[in-house]
Amino acid sequence: MTAFSSAGLKQPAWQTTVTFTLAFWLSGSLLLDWVIMPSLFATGMMAQPGFATAGYSIFWIFNRIELLCAALVLTGLLVLHRTQAASKLGGRKVIFLxxxxxxxxIIDTYFLTPQMSALGLQLNLFEPVAEIPAGMNxxxxxxxxxxxxxxIASGTLLGLCYRDRA
Structure with missing residues (x-):
């Protein structure tokens, strides 16, 4: 337990790590949701038979990056909480967020994305593309x-971390 209270775990380093990780994660989510997916829709790629496979590949990579970012943010905030530096950030509220x-x-990675991809997968190549399944909506x-x-949660955490850094 003395490893957590040593001088090697400095508040500014962990707080900077959490802030940059949240900013990277938030910008990646906005890029995927508001640039990449709408451009794929506008070009008609979502109507192609192989889109479910391509979409799953994109989200497979992105969801794993999200898991890493979420784990890094949680670890950083737990360290800050342990060193009593998170009390300025909001205490247990930041841990909950x-x-x-x-x-x-975890829900996106292991439940939602595989189910959506399975619903959109075309298993018979000789039949025309069917309409979107009802469960997909x-x-x-x-x-x-x-x-x-x-x-909302990542923006709140980012705001708390950035405000405390200033």
């Missing part, structure tokens, strides 16, 4: 709800 972000990343709604919650 980082756990919430990790939960969203509900999953899109769930995805956008989770994305909105993720953006």
């Amino acid at each position: 980082s756990l919430f972000l990790l939960t969203i990343a 509900q999953m899109h709604g769930g995805y956008w709800t989770l994305e909105a919650l993720k953006l």
